[in-house]
Amino acid sequence: MNFKIILRLMFLLLTSFSVAEAQDNKLKKATDLMGHRFLTFNTVIRVNQIEVSRNRNLGEDERALHTPARVIAFRNSLAEGFPGGKMTWSFSWLALNDTTSDYRKIRNLVVGYHYKYGDDVTFIPGAYFANAYNTTKQVNKDVHDALKIISRMVGNGYRPLSIVAGFMSAANQQYLAEKEGIHVCQGNIWSQFSIDNQDGDGAVVYPFYPSKEHFCKPSQNKKDFIDCVNLDGWSVDFLAGRREGFKDGFNSRMGVGPIETLGKYGNETGLKEMMHTTAIHFDKGFALNGFGWVTNCWELSLPYDPVSLKNWLKAIRKRWPDTKLITQGEFGLLWRKHYKSNSFNYRFVERGSGIGGSDANNEIRWFMNKDFRLALLKDWKNNTSEKVIDFTRYDLKAHEPKGMTRKWSLLGVINQKQSRPQDKPILIDSLSAGARAIIAARYKYLIK
The missing domain is CATH 3.30.1120.110 (Arylsulfatase, C-terminal domain)
Known part of the structure; x- marks a missing residue:
């Protein structure tokens, strides 16, 4: 073989190894917690407004608000607002089991999004307030049975990386980690008090390992440690969040959520508040903590134009182009990889x-x-x-x-x-x- 050709092949081989190594390093760097801004986004698909148990509901029937067309428009808005971004889809018990045409089509669409975009598909027990209406034992059974349904639905041995729960007791989070092998749970709604159907103020706003004593309390030592990363439900404005419910005519849940922003103040002012809350974490918070995290839950049934979601995502990408939109399970596992115990200082x-x-x-x-x-x-x-x-x-x-x-x-x-x-x-x-x-x-x- 020509000597020049041999040299050329050796050069290409070495170069390919260098490129591969550089790509691996880039990938490793990109999946570190520190030095990055993260956005997590999930939605809830249900049949009734509040499915407090498998056979008991409160609130309105929402079948008419859950259609394949709405799912498609919703996911397209996220794809257009944040190309390459991933999200978390959570199904209620009834939404997993409803046999009507629309819900069958919705489930098929979401499974397709998992394979197309890498979205996570998971369960929400009790539609936010499982422990207010069910025993710990029943919540565990609901989680276990729902996960089996989801695994069959998605196929290929699929298991979700996290659970969406609104609130979830320490005992249930311990079961989730030790029996189901899932180590991330959206298990607290930071500062919620005197609003909606359950109170849960007192926790840490960023991820932490909960104590066996209380899901709002960070674990203090190995004895009371639960290996489940407890995540907030959606980022709120700290000044709004200090209020009790709707005291003084304000909404204590105001932040990045659409109900308290777009629904209350319209698209322009609502987006301004959503960006203000985002900036708390992506500007000063990022500088203080070494990473930034904003999370949002936008229920599929909410009567807001998905274009508003696209506008918020576009505004985030324009202002903080390094932001990574990943599933809440992926984010929780990144945090778990970095923090082996509650050594955080937020x-x-x-x-x-x-x-x-x-x-x-x-x-x-x-x-x-x-x-x-x-x-x-x-x-x-x-x-x-x-x-x-x-x-x-x-x-x-x-x-x-x-x-x-x-x-x-x-x-x-x-x-x-x-x-x-x-x-x-x-x-x-x-x-x-x-x-x-x-x-x-x-x-x-x-x-x-």
């Missing part, structure tokens, strides 16, 4: 948007770690003193309700919702000596 700073309950004159700072969460609020325009509006200790014993109830919150020394007399905001120096010592161990600069 910090956030927000000045209000001036929309709804996001007061333009206020600044809020949040500090969250496995020992406690702390929120400080001040009027930055009038230069008022910063006060503690939430101090929730996680090093103390916690208990979940024993029966079925809406009250699943973990309320600390001071809670942001101000639903109790003890929740009146105070100066940080007015906290007990023990509380100040715990804070100083983490953030010495906060204590004089």
